[in-house]
Amino acid sequence: MIRSVATLGEYTLASLREMGRISIFAARGVVSCFFPPFFPGEILKQLLAVGFYSLPIVGLTALFAGMVLALQMHVGFARFNAEGAVASVVVIGITRELGPVFAGLMVAGRLGSSIAAEIGSMKVxxxxxxxxxxxxxxxxxxxxxxxxxxxxxxxxxxxxxxxxGVMGGFLVSITVLNFSSGTYLLQTVQSLQAIDVISGLVKASAFGFCITTFGCYHGFSSDLGARGVGRATTSSVVSSCIGVLVFNYLLTALFFGT
Amino acid sequence: MSKIIFENVRKSFDRLDVLNGVSLEIEHGETHIVVGMSGCGKSVLLKCLLGIFEIDSGDILVDGMSARNKSQRNDYLKKFSILFQGNALFDSMTILENVEFGIRQLRNISPGQLKSIACEKLLSVGLEERVFNLYPAEISGGMQKRAALARAIALKPDVLLFDEPTSGLDPVTGGVICNLLKDTVKKLGITSVTITHDLKVAEFLSDRVSMLNKGRVVWTGHANDMKNCKNDFVEEFYQSSCAILGRH
Structure with missing residues (x-):
């Protein structure tokens, strides 16, 4: 019993230490953003790596997320004779939650691993x-x-x-679910508010910070050798994904909590 | 040219003592070799000299400048260039960009001059122009070593450090690189410190050799005097090396 408590205590302390180290690393990273020297060539290279090269995977994920959401909502709302709400739910669901979260998770998988592996290999x-x-x-x-x-x-x-994502929902709605395209688009526009999009963009920024910071931290703290780099890569993806979900909840509570 | 003094340097990692009171003087313009078995602390000593690892106690002085003095850190570091064991060329840059990047950080010169200096250094170590725009992964180990040497000498250091300069190279390329290092150091007339476990390299390059064992310098002298040394460890090391080299 005492041994179990001691192990739990050690694990808790180790986790707190790790969180402290990540926080210090993140703070140093943020502060360094405001003081020269800057490396514009590197920044441009990373803008391309993060933005342009992630576009296909993020776009594809969003397309299918929108399509599935439209199908599922139609089935669900049909039970209450409320199929007309599909357009509203798709646009709000995509802009507030599914767009940012799926993009965050996809980028966490793609970029979190590559950042940790690249920096880890540079360390080795x-x-x-x-x-x-x-x-x-x-x-x-x-x-x-x-x-x-x-x-x-x-x-x-x-x-x-x-x-x-909204286009995906629209396509399924007019081709499979027999919605009128004009009505669907009108409902989409009427349901959408600026805060829906803005909250998603703010979340995205926070996810971007979280993914890159975790990736860099795990790369820098990787053990030497191929196994160490592999472990750093895994840790980076896992912690980035968890970070995305935690930030998502916190920011949702901040924007839309009562 | 610089004089380097190690004063009772100690360094440990997680309670494991790696350097156990290293004391050593390397004279101006000397080519000094530190030899020892794997894991005896050679590379750690080099990284302490470079300030990559902070020493626990003792001091390292280069022309009177202390490795522990943080306020002089940039001036201290500017004295050195290093040829890392694995070359440490930046993967994301071409060979030319690697050399240019090094120069750009330490010297304030125009882009035109930058390119001409980088090209000159690359040619001086025997690299052909056709490899300038290739990435490190696209050229052989020997060429990478030459490119890393070009980056090191382009910084105009007072002290050149070589960490296992022939590791991973075949004997012929290793010999060519050794000749290149010897010529380069002679031409520049600077102090150099080489870390190796290869006695042949030590004999070929050195003015003086220091033998490191269990984190301490157990012998210092000329490479040719090693065979007459009465220290048990030095004798064993020398005889084992001779057996590998086929000498008696």
Whole structure:
């Protein structure tokens, strides 16, 4: 019994220590964003990596999310003879929740792993030590461009995901569910409020920060060797996904909590 | 040229003592080799010298400048260039960009000059122009070593550090690289410190050799005097190395 409590205590303390280290790392990353030197070439490279190259996977996810949502809502609402609400639920569901969360999770999987693996490999092959000997702060060269790219590009991705997701719902509704396209679009526009989109974009920014920070942290703290890098990659994806879901709840409560 | 003094340097990781009071003086313009078995603390010593690892106690002085003095850190670091064991070329940059990046961080020069200096250094280590725009993964280990050396010398250091310069290379390429390192150090007339476990490399490159065992310097002298040393560890190391090299 005492042993179990001790193990639980050790685990709790280790988790708190890890959270403390991540918080300090994140704070240093944020502060570094505001002080030179800046590396515009690296920032541009990361903007492309985060934004442009994530577009296909985010777009595809949003398209199917919108299509499935329309189908499911139609089945559900048919039980109450309220099929007419499908358009409203699709647009609100996509912009407030599904767009940002699916985009966040997809980018967490794609980018969280690649950031941790890249930085972890750089650590193993002494490239990070080499930066230090060239008087380049690895935090400014590797972390800051990724954080900036995450915070700026995720909202763009989510905006595009919102449009594609709503279009997915629209396509299913008019082709499979026999909605009139004019009525559907009118309902979509009437149901949508600015706060729905804005809250999604703010969430996206927070997710971008969370994913890039976790990716960089786990890359920097990876053990040496292929196994260490592999573990860092897994930890990065898991913690990024959890981070996305936690931030999602907190921001939803902030925007829409009573 | 710089003089380097290690004063009773200690460094441990998680209660494991890696450097156990290293004391050593490396003279101006000397080519000094630190040899020892794997895990004896050679690379840690080099990283302490570079300030990558903070030492627990003792001091390292380079021309009177302390490795522990944070206010002089940039001036201290500017004295060094290092050729890492795995070359540490940046994967995301071409060979030319790797050299340019190093120069750009430490010297304030125009882009035109930057490119011409980088090209000159790459040519001086025997690389052909056709590889300048290739990525490190696209060239051989020997070429990577040359590119890393070009990046190191482009910074005009006072001290050049080599960490296992021939590791991972075949004997022929290793010999070529050793010759290149010797010529480069001679031409620049600077202090150099090389970490290796290869006695052949030590004999070829060195003015003086220090033998490290269990985190301490157990012997310092000229490579040719090693065979006459009466220290048990040095004798064992020398004889084992000779057996591998086929000497008697």
């Amino acid at each position: 092959s002494e490239q990070i030590d080499a930066l230090g000997t060239l008087l380049v702060d690895p935090l400014k060269f590797l972390v800051v461009p990724r954080i900036i790219a995450g915070v700026i590009m995720l909202p763009f991705l989510v905006l595009i995901a919102d449009i594609i």
